[in-house]
Amino acid sequence: MYLSRLEQLPDEILLDICTYLRPFDVINSFGRLNNRLELTISQYRRDADLHHLTLNQFQRWSNHLLYYTADSIVNLVVSNWNSPGQIYLFNQLMKNYHSLNQLLPNIKQLRLIDFTNNDIDILSKLDKIEKIFIDADALVPLSYSTHILLDKYLFCSSYYFKEIRLWGVEGGIRLQHDIKISENLYLERLTISVALLDDLILVFRRSPNLRSLNVEITQQPVKDLRQNATVDMLPKHLTFFHFQTTNQSVLSCEDLDKLVSNIPTIELLSLDMDTNDVDYTVGYNWKNMLSCLSNLKHVYFKLRIWLKTDMMPINIDSIIESFQQTNLPICCYIDAKTLHIDTVPYNMIQFDTNMSVTTSPKAKLAKTTNTKLFNQRSRRVQTLIVDGQHDSTSVNDWLSVIDRFPGIEILQLNSVNIRENDDNNMKINDKTFQLPHLGYLHYIRSTSCKVNVPFFMFLANNTIVSPQLKALSMMYGDLIYLCKRLPDCSLVRVKELWLYGGDADGHVILKDIDLLLKTFPCLYHFFFNNQSSRFINRHLEPIIELILRSSPELISFRISCNKSSLKFSSFTDDEACKIWIKQICGLIKHEQIHVTINKKLLSIWK
Secondary structure, eight states: OOOOOGGGSOHHHHHHHHTTSOHHHHHHHHTTSOHHHHHHTHHHHHEEEOTTOOHHHHHHIIIIIHHHHTTTOOEEEEEOTTSTTHHHHHHHHTTTOSOHHHHSTTOOEEEEEEEOGGGGGGGGGOTTOSEEEEEEOTTSOOOHHHHHHHHHHHHSSSOOOSEEEEEOOTTOBOOOOSSOOOOOTTOOEEEEEESSHHHHHHHHHHOTTOSEEEEEEOSOOOSSOSSOOOGGGSOSSOOEEEEEESOTTSOOHHHHHHHHHTOTTOOEEEEEEEEOOGGGGOHHHHHHHHTTOTTOOEEEEEEEEEOOTTSOOOOHHHHHHHHHTSSOOEEEEEOSSEEEEEESSOBOTTTTSOEEEEEOGGGGGOEESOHHHHTSOOBSEEEEEEEOTTOOOOHHHHHHHHTTOTTOSEEEEEEEOOOTTOSSOOOSOTTTOOOTTOOEEEEEEEGGGOOOHHHHHHHHSOTTTOTTOOEEEEEHHHHHHHHHHOTTOOOTTOOEEEEEEOGGGOOOOHHHHHHHHHHSTTOSEEEEEEEEGGGTGGGHHHHHHHHHHHOTTOOEEEEEEEESOOOOTTOSSHHHHHHHHHHHHTOOSGGGOEEEEETTEEEEEO
């Protein structure tokens, strides 16, 4: 039997092979071989996704593949996530061009991931881009000048974007209120995190033809609005409206009623809110509000109503009875500080989008207006956040809630308080409890840093439960506590580790870092953020050297602080520090490593 050559395979099989590869790998492997393959992989020349590339792969793309595919590229993704400095290096490629369109004549869509203050040069080169997506680096606050430039080029320029995403900005984007209003009549879809309700009103004034709006408001409202909200400035064509906030005072039930009742074109309404307004618990208020929306097809909300100490006890049965009179099937449950009211089932198919759900271990005790819908498994839920608020709970409370969301890709567990010797053994079998798509586990703070080891290992080290898991985020104190109780355990499946340190985690010492690296011997990406540099400066240089020498497969590394400054006492300037980094990594040539150094950050990309 003769082995078939690659060219003899049908197009269908070749394309099936390509689905397992990144666009870079497809172009790099099959590009410029023959005319037939060129035609087969044409779609991959349209989509240039540089996400997760090594520095060597990025240089291969920029020096060779870019000019071969430049005329074909329609969608471009440039990312600092797991490749810190990539957007900056891409900007260096662009420095002799006045517009991105000069280099990529057919580009229509650009996405920038983990955008920082160092990446602003690209903002002035977005002419003829139809869709721009920017996700800010959540760990690097954007400066005031960067806020101004984002506002200038995205909303106050002659670039007529059809779709904009500006998300992840700490504290929300602050827009300019003291300049002449510039309308974008082409903008139809907007996803934005803004600072104040004022900024949302300004968005309405600037974008009169919005059809889809996904907005987050992050900050406490101010007494004096700079924008006078009137009915005539509200969007006249809006069909999809999603609103979210974690600030309890942003939007009262009465204000929401006034807002949506004056946008009668809404067909799909979605809310994800923290609030202190108990009027949201009254079914009649919802019935009255939604009756004004004659085009409404579906409403979905997740409400977290924060309870005041002087508030009368909440009667869940009366809330359920109140909503029985509406067409809104809900579930309702209460934990130490919060009353949760969610529509059911957890299904965003009609919205044609993925979503996140914030819930509590107490959801196990939820009451509902529709048992059948409540018991349906979730669909299109990408991220599940389970917040225990440090209430003492059993491991089975957590697992029973997580089990209802089998399709999630990201699981975040907050404020976990499960005793180390929990009397209740896990009653869920790993043969039936499965999270087949889970790639990222965020385990953010256990009470007294005491991680419940069986619970953690069930989720993080059980290949039947989570076969795709590759990334872990934890607090430093929690992780060291875990490593000390697993001295012979090696979590080789974890390739990305995101570590956070604060007051409760104590100082970072070399002995603990060594133990951590033995527990995670196969890291490709390691990020360590400290609330203050005082927790790490004492051993900063030995810690960096240990991490780099002990992790030869490391592609990216970042160590940062939010307060004060990182201090490299052995080096007089940044250049000397970069030479030291290259020596540790065994590299000589400048192009083999990209190092970024400032007062609060050291990042390395190999």
